[in-house]
Structures are given as C-alpha cells and as structure tokens.
Amino acid sequence: MAGRxxxxxxxxxxxxxxxxxxxxGGAEVHFLLHSDYDHVARHGLVVESIAGDFxxxxxxxxRTVATMPAVDVVIVGLKTTQNALLPDLVRPILGPxxxxxxxxxxxxxxxxxxxxxxxxxxxxxxCFICSNKIGPGTIRHLDYGSVLLGQHSLDHQPAGLSPLLxxxxxxxxxAQVEVELTDDLRLARWRKxxxxxxxxxxxxxxxxxxxxxxxxxxxxxLAEQLMGEVVAAAQADGEALSPGQGRQxxxxxxxxxxxxxxxxxxxRTSMKLDFDAGRPLEVEAIFGNPLRAAxxxxxxxxxxxxxxxxxxxxxxxxxxxx
Amino acid sequence: MAGRxxxxxxxxxxxxxxxxxxxxGGAEVHFLLHSDYDHVARHGLVVESIAGDFxxxxxxxxRTVATMPAVDVVIVGLKTTQNALLPDLVRPILGPxxxxxxxxxxxxxxxxxxxxxxxxxxxxxxCFICSNKIGPGTIRHLDYGSVLLGQHSLDHQPAGLSPLLxxxxxxxxxAQVEVELTDDLRLARWRKxxxxxxxxxxxxxxxxxxxxxxxxxxxxxLAEQLMGEVVAAAQADGEALSPGQGRQxxxxxxxxxxxxxxxxxxxRTSMKLDFDAGRPLEVEAIFGNPLRAAxxxxxxxxxxxxxxxxxxxxxxxxxxxx
Numbered sequence: 106m107a108g109r110x111x112x113x114x115x116x117x118x119x120x121x122x123x124x125x126x127x128x129x130g131g132a133e134v135h136f137l138l139h140s141d142y143d144h145v146a147r148h149g150l151v152v153e154s155i156a157g158d159f160x161x162x163x164x165x166x167x168r169t170v171a172t173m174p175a176v177d178v179v180i181v182g183l184k185t186t187q188n189a190l191l192p193d194l195v196r197p198i199l200g201p202x203x204x205x206x207x208x209x210x211x212x213x214x215x216x217x218x219x220x221x222x223x224x225x226x227x228x229x230x231x232c233f234i235c236s237n238k239i240g241p242g243t244i245r246h247l248d249y250g251s252v253l254l255g256q257h258s259l260d261h262q263p264a265g266l267s268p269l270l271x272x273x274x275x276x277x278x279x280a281q282v283e284v285e286l287t288d289d290l291r292l293a294r295w296r297k298x299x300x301x302x303x304x305x306x307x308x309x310x311x312x313x314x315x316x317x318x319x320x321x322x323x324x325x326x327l328a329e330q331l332m333g334e335v336v337a338a339a340q341a342d343g344e345a346l347s348p349g350q351g352r353q354x355x356x357x358x359x360x361x362x363x364x365x366x367x368x369x370x371x372x373r374t375s376m377k378l379d380f381d382a383g384r385p386l387e388v389e390a391i392f393g394n395p396l397r398a399a400x401x402x403x404x405x406x407x408x409x410x411x412x413x414x415x416x417x418x419x420x421x422x423x424x425x426x427x
Numbered sequence: 428m429a430g431r432x433x434x435x436x437x438x439x440x441x442x443x444x445x446x447x448x449x450x451x452g453g454a455e456v457h458f459l460l461h462s463d464y465d466h467v468a469r470h471g472l473v474v475e476s477i478a479g480d481f482x483x484x485x486x487x488x489x490r491t492v493a494t495m496p497a498v499d500v501v502i503v504g505l506k507t508t509q510n511a512l513l514p515d516l517v518r519p520i521l522g523p524x525x526x527x528x529x530x531x532x533x534x535x536x537x538x539x540x541x542x543x544x545x546x547x548x549x550x551x552x553x554c555f556i557c558s559n560k561i562g563p564g565t566i567r568h569l570d571y572g573s574v575l576l577g578q579h580s581l582d583h584q585p586a587g588l589s590p591l592l593x594x595x596x597x598x599x600x601x602a603q604v605e606v607e608l609t610d611d612l613r614l615a616r617w618r619k620x621x622x623x624x625x626x627x628x629x630x631x632x633x634x635x636x637x638x639x640x641x642x643x644x645x646x647x648x649l650a651e652q653l654m655g656e657v658v659a660a661a662q663a664d665g666e667a668l669s670p671g672q673g674r675q676x677x678x679x680x681x682x683x684x685x686x687x688x689x690x691x692x693x694x695r696t697s698m699k700l701d702f703d704a705g706r707p708l709e710v711e712a713i714f715g716n717p718l719r720a721a722x723x724x725x726x727x728x729x730x731x732x733x734x735x736x737x738x739x740x741x742x743x744x745x746x747x748x749x
Contacts (some may be wrong), residue, residue, distance in 0.1 A: 211721060310632065311740060327736040331730070407652070407729040414649035418633060421643060 106133050108307065109177040112170070112198050114191075115140065116150075118236040119208050121244045123252070125150045125161055130280030132256050135173045137194070142168045144241035153239075155245035156281070159349050159357020175200035178273070180223025181207040185214065185390035193222055205340055206268055208232050208252075210301065212294050212376065212398065215257035226269055227257040229290045231297050235372070242345045246325065251283035255290030261346040263289040288300075296337035298341035298395055299354065300362050303331035305376035305391060306412040308402035309419060311378075316371035325363070327408075332359045386420040388413065430596055431499040434520050436513075438463065438472075440558040441530050442504020445604065446513050446576070447472045450600030456485045457495045459516070460660065463491045466563035469671035475561075476568035478603070484649050496717055497522035499538045503529040506701075507536065508711035521547065526591055530554050530574070532623065533712025534616050534720065537579035548591055549579040551612045555621050557694070559630065570653070570692075571717070573605035575680050577612030583668040585611040614674050617661035620717055627698035627713055628734040631741060634702075638693035647685070654681045659729050660721035667724035709744040710735065719737055 110133045113124035121136075128134040138145050146166040152159050167173050176198050181191065186211075195205065199222070206228040207214050213225045218298035235247040254273060258264040263290055277284040287293045307318055307328060318324045336354050379386055392413040398408040432455040433444035443458075450456040460467050462629040468488040474481050489495050498520050503513065510531075517527065521544070528550040529536050537549045560581040576595060579588035587610050599606040609615045627649060629640055640646045658676050667675035701708055714735040 220455060311737065321740045323736040323739040323743075330733075408733050411649060411652075411730050411733050414645040415633065417645040418643045421645075 109272070110174065111135065111180055112173055112176040113137065113180045113182055114170075114194050114243075115182035115184070115187075115249075116145070116235070117238045118244060119232055119234070120180060121150060121235070121238060121242075122152060122236050122246055122250075123208065123232070123277075123280070124165075124182070125152050125159075125244065126280035126282050127276060128161055128164065128259075129131075129159060130276065130278075130285075132276055133165075133279070133426050135198075136165055136174070137170060137178065139168075139346065141241040142166060144249050148242060151243045153243065153248060154178070155248060155405060156246065156250065168198045170194050173198045176203060179203060179205045181209060181361065183206065183209070184194050184385070185209050185211055185387045188214075188217065191218070195222070198218070204228055204273075206230055206254075206273070208295075209390065210387060212298060212394040214390060214394075215290065219257060219357050224268040228270070228273070228408065229257060229294065230254050231293055236377070239338070251285065252277060253293055254289055255287040255293055255382065257290060260303060261291060263352075289352060292343065292354070296354055296358070298391070299332050299335045299339075299358055300366070301391055302335050302409060302412070303328040304418060305374045307329070307387065308374040308377040309380045310412065312340065312369045312377075312379070314373055315366055315369055319363075319367045329359060329363060331408050331412070332362065334399075334406050335395070336404070338395060338404055338406050341402035341404040342398050358405075380419070380423070383423055383426075385424060386416060387394065388416045388420050392416060431594070433457065433500050434495055435459065435501055435502045435680065436492075437504035437509075438467070438508070438564075439504060439560045440566060441554055441556070442502060442563075443472060443560060444558050444568055444572075445530065445554070445599075446476060446502065446504070447474050447566065447636075448484075448602035448604050450483055450486065452480060452600075454598055454602070455487075456499070456500065457489055458522075459489050459492060461490075463563040464488060470564060473565045475526060475565065477570060477637055478568065479581070479593070492493075492516050492519045492588055497519045498525060499700060501525060501527045502660050503527065503531060505531070506707070507531050507533055507709045508707040510536075510539065510712075513540070517544070517630065523547075526595075528552055528576075528595070531712065532619075532709060534620060534716040536616075536712060536716075537612065540547070541579060541581065548589070550576060550592065550595070551579060551616065552576050553615055556617040559700070572686070573607065574599060575607045575609055575615055577609040577615055579612055583613060585674075603622065610677075611674060612670075614661065614665065614676070617657065617664065617717070618676055618680070621654050621657045621661075622715070623651040623682055624657050624734065625730060627696045628653070628738055630696040630699040631702045631708065632734065632737050634699075636693045636695055636699070637688055637691055641685075641689045644650055649730075651681060652685065653684060653734070656721075656730050657726050660717060660724070660726055660731070663724035663726040664720050667681065673740060702741070702745070705745055705748075708738060710738045710742050714738060724747070 112135045114137045116136045116138050123371045124134050148166045151164040206225040208230045215229050218227050221422040235248045256264040278359045340353040434457045436441045436459045438458045438460050446456050471484040471486045524546040526718045530552045537551050540549050553575040561567045578586040664674040718731050
C-alpha cells in the first residue's frame with residue numbers, strides 16, 4: 106500500500122509540528138500557508154524539539170488549496186475562530202473517501218464538520234503538547250507531544266476502532282509521535298475540558314500563568330469548583346445521549362489534574378498566548394459548545410456560563426482593538 | 428434639648444460629606460483625621476456640591492480619639508477593610524447610651540459591631556451618593572445624596588422606628604440631607620447589594636465603568652444573573668431567619684435597576700475607584716458576608732461565590748503591590 110497523502114490546513118504550532126513529523130515518517134504532506142508561504146516554499150520547515158531537532162528543507166507548500174491534489178486525510182490545524190473558512194478550504198481537496206482529522210481544541214468540533222462533509226469519516230485528535238511557532242516555518246516543541254485519536258459517530262455512541270483509525274496510528278507511529286486511541290471521542294473531549302475550562306478561562310480573566318493561579322488559594326478553589334462542574338456536565342451529557350450506559354469521568358480526575366498542574370513549570374495556556382498576542386479567543390469552541398451541551402442535558406453550569414460571559418466580553422474588547 | 432454631639436471616624440467622601448452637613452445644620456461634630464489633620468485643623472472643610480458649595484472654616488479636628496469627648500452618636504465612615512481598628516477607635520468615646528451609626532457598604536456590618544458594643548443601639552445608614560475626596564479636607568459631591576436609616580436588631584426581626592431614629596432624622600433634615608427610614612435594615616442592605624454585587628464586582632474583574640458594562644451584552648446578561656442570585660439569597664435569608672413572614676425583594680427590582688444603570692452617566696463604582704488607586708478592596712463586607720449568609724440559609728450562590736474568589740485574588744495581588 107502506498108503512503109497516505111495528507112493536507113495540513115494551518116501550519117502553526119500544532120499543524121506544523123505534526124505535519125512535519127508525518128513527512129519525516131514518509132507520508133506525502135501538503136502544507137497550506139498564509140504569511141509564511143514565501144519563506145517555507147524556499148526554506149522548508151524547521152522543528153526545534155526536546156525529542157531532537159530536525160529540518161525539512163523541502164516541503165510541498167501551498168498558498169491556496171486550489172494547487173493541492175485531493176488527499177486521503179485533511180488535518181485541520183487552524184484555530185477554531187477561523188472555522189467559518191473551513192468549507193471553502195476543505196471541499197476542493199476532498200476525494201470520495203477523504204477523512205477529516207481535526208486537531209482543534211474544544212467541544213463538538215466534529216459535530217460542526219459533520220454538517221457539511223457528507224458521509225466521509227471525521228476524526229478528532231486531542232493533542233497533549235506544548236509547542237509554539239517561533240518564526241516563519243519554525244516550530245518549537247517544548248514538552249509532551251502525544252495525540253489521542255478517536256472517530257466521530259453521528260449517533261454519539263462510542264465509535265469503535267475502525268481500520269482507518271488503525272492506519273492513522275501506523276502513520277503517526279512512523280512519524281515518531283506517541284499516539285493512543287479512544288473509542289469515545291466525546292468523553293475524551295470532556296476529559297480535556299476538565300483542565301481547559303478552568304485554566305484557559307481563568308488565565309485570561311485573571312491574567313495569570315498556571316503557577317500564579319495555583320499559588321492563590323481562592324483561584325485554586327474556584328478552579329476545583331469549575332472542574333467539578335465540567336465533570337458533572339460530562340455525566341449529564343453522557344446520560345442524556347445514552348441513558349444508563351454510565352459514560353462518565355472518574356472522580357479522582359480533579360485531584361490528579363490539580364496535583365499535576367501544581368507540579369508543572371509555570372505555563373501560559375493557549376488562550377493566554379492568544380490573549381497576550383491580541384488574537385481572537387476560542388471562546389465558543391472551548392466554553393460555548395460545552396455550556397450549550399450541558400444546558401441541553403438539563404444542567405445549569407452557572408460557573409462555566411459566568412466564565413463564558415466574561416471571556417466573550419474580553420474577546421469583544423480584543424477584537425475592538427482596545 | 429441641646430444639639431446632639433457626633434464623632435465622625437473617617438473624614439472622607441462619605442464621613443466628611445455627611446459630617447460637614449451635620450455641623451452646618453447645627454450639630455456638634457468631632458472629626459477624626461489622619462493624613463489631612465494639619466490641613467483641616469488650620470483650614471477646616473470644603474464641600475463642593477451640586478446642591479451648593481459650602482465651607483466650614485473651623486471644625487473640631489482630632490488626630491486621635493483620645494482628645495475627643497464622649498459623644499451621642501459615633502458615625503463610622505471608614506472603609507470596612509479597616510474595621511479591625513474599630514474597637515480601639517470607638518471605645519474611648521462611648522458614653523453609656525452612645526449610638527453607633529455605620530455608613531459603610533456591605534452586609535452584616537452591624538452584626539460585627541454588635542459583638543463588642545454591648546447593649547448600645549446600632550444603626551445602619553445606606554448612602555445613595557456619588558462623592559469623592561478630591562484633596563485634603565475637600566469633598567466633591569457629584570450626585571444623589573440621600574440616606575436610608577435603620578436600626579439593627581439582635582434577633583434579625585424588623586426593628587421598628589425608635590425615638591433615637593426619629594431624632595437622627597431631625598438632625599439629618601436640619602443638615603439638608605434627604606433621609607428615609609426603614610424598619611428592616613437587613614432587607615435594605617440586601618436590596619442595595621442587588622446593585623453593588625454585580626456592578627462593584629464586575630467593574631473590577633472586567634476593569635470597566637458602568638457604561639462599558641451595560642454596552643456589552645454578555646456582561647449585561649451576567650449582571651442580571653448575579654442580581655437574580657442576590658434576590659434569591661435575600662429571600663432564602665429572610666425565610667431562614669423569620670419563616671413565613673415573606674420578607675423579600677420585589678421581582679421588578681432587577682429590571683428597574685438595569686434600566687436605571689443604563690441611563691446613568693458613565694460611572695466608576697466605589698470598588699473600581701479603590702482598585703484604580705491600589706487601595707484594599709471591600710471584598711469581605713460586600714461579597715464574603717452576604718455569600719456566607721446565603722450559604723447558611725442553604726443557598727449555593729455559585730456566581731456570587733465565583734466573583735468573591737476572583738476579587739479575593741485581585742485584592743491579594745493589589746496588597747502584594749503587583
């Protein structure tokens with residue numbers, strides 16, 4: 106079987122890193138670039154990684170999807186704030202069996218894709234990685250790096266492990282990326298939100314690093330209460346979608362995550378990086394979508410909602426350039 | 428009957444204004460001053476008021492309560508963040524029937540005083556006023572100015588209108604201060620919190636004036652939800668303390684206050700003024716005390732609690748000089 110052909114939409118900290126790894130592992134990868142196009146077309150990509158630096162002097166760089174071939178897998182690495190662009194970016198490179206793999210943060214991202222990609226498989230990859238784009242075509246990989254892959258199911262039932270998923274695992278392993286599989290992508294997204302909702306949200310509202318938040322007893326207590334609301338929302342959502350099947354997160358998760366966060370090096374969350382750079386915040390993907398899912402399942406989630414309102418106001422102020 | 432003798436502890440925007448009015452109305456007033464003592468001892472007080480400017484070239488200024496006589500009424504005009512000083516400031520000027528009138532913001536202020544003033548009457552005055560101290564001995568009175576007076580009752584029952592209250596009303600009227608009476612001080616404090624909790628709190632967390640908050644649809648919605656929690660907390664508190672007596676706020680209050688806030692000139696709340704000046708925030712009086720009262724009455728009040736945690740963290744950062 107020939108190597109799979111990938112398109113990477115959004116060649117930044119996430120898409121750029123995993124795309125470069127896949128090419129290094131032997132896959133054919135087409136990169137969509139915007140401001141970095143000239144540099145990357147000429148010089149390729151550089152990855153400065155804790156796992157070992159590497160360079161790809163030649164990559165298939167594109168300024169537009171019009172020059173790309175149809176691909177086997179579209180990797181979505183854009184921020185969710187740009188998702189309105191996705192139909193126009195994805196449709197031209199779809200073959201009849203093309204899979205879409207979104208590496209984006211948040212909740213119900215796959216559900217939005219499913220509105221318009223037809224019967225093609227939709228996959229989600231949860232990236233546990235600290236990486237930044239530090240210059241044109243240059244990605245710095247600071248810590249972690251694994252990906253948790255799962256397949257979206259239309260009926261919200263655990264999707265099982267398809268041949269496609271297993272093939273992707275092979276490609277990621279050839280790319281030297283640690284990869285795990287989940288048969289319940291929705292629950293895996295809730296699990297990641299247990300950390301992302303309190304720490305991404307409060308890092309912006311309180312203008313603080315993880316270490317500054319963990320050093321304040323009131324922020325610690327608030328983070329724990331927010332985590333409790335996310336765990337309860339996940340349970341309400343699971344119960345609403347598949348009654349009696351007991352899809353829920355473990356009660357120990359909150360304590361484990363707090364301990365882990367306390368031990369981490371001081372860290373600016375992805376939303377704090379966006380805030381500091383004046384970029385749009387991923388409020389709808391990380392807060393709005395799970396809030397609406399909780400409310401649809403009959404749970405009020407007042408703290409998540411309050412954080413959502415505060416972040417929407419901050420995001421509005423950012424986009425007004427204040 | 429001779430004019431009553433007053434002591435004003437804290438000659439700032441509130442104590443300075445009402446103390447000056449009382450002296451103008453004929454009362455004997457002793458003012459406690461700190462950094463402004465030299466200036467005020469020499470030049471007296473100046474009030475620049477929308478109701479007409481006036482000056483008091485001579486006032487009884489004191490650097491310490493040790494030089495004050497026992498008084499009929501102690502007016503507490505300090506910020507609640509200084510309340511740990513109160514026993515040492517008040518005890519030396521207490522006669523056997525001295526009344527204590529606190530003009531401070533927040534909740535359960537009278538309850539704290541009752542811990543140590545014995546059987547003396549404790550009164551609360553809710554000040555509806557925009558005023559600032561703009562220089563040594565100089566108060567600017569910008570808008571409003573009325574006081575709602577009520578008497579604290581140990582058993583949390585509506586206290587009725589005592590002869591003392593009626594006498595105070597005469598003094599305030601002679602001082603040309605609009606004054607109203609309430610027989611349920613606790614409910615009146617809840618009523619004021621319906622505005623103060625959302626707008627004081629969010630003005631600091633969101634770093635915004637009232638006009639900026641009202642212009643943002645998410646902050647408006649959050650303010651309305653916080654107001655709803657305060658109204659529910661007031662009801663739970665009333666029901667816990669006097670079951671079946673129906674002490675509660677009207678359902679129309681929230682809409683009225685929002686409309687009024689929308690029509691006000693852009694306004695920095697008292698907590699925002701403290702925040703901008705780097706002064707300690709009155710978090711415990713305005714947020715901690717009502718939160719604990721709500722929780723004692725069996726209500727979770729998650730949004731008020733979240734605001735409390737956020738403000739405690741901001742106050743901690745302020746006091747660390749960050």
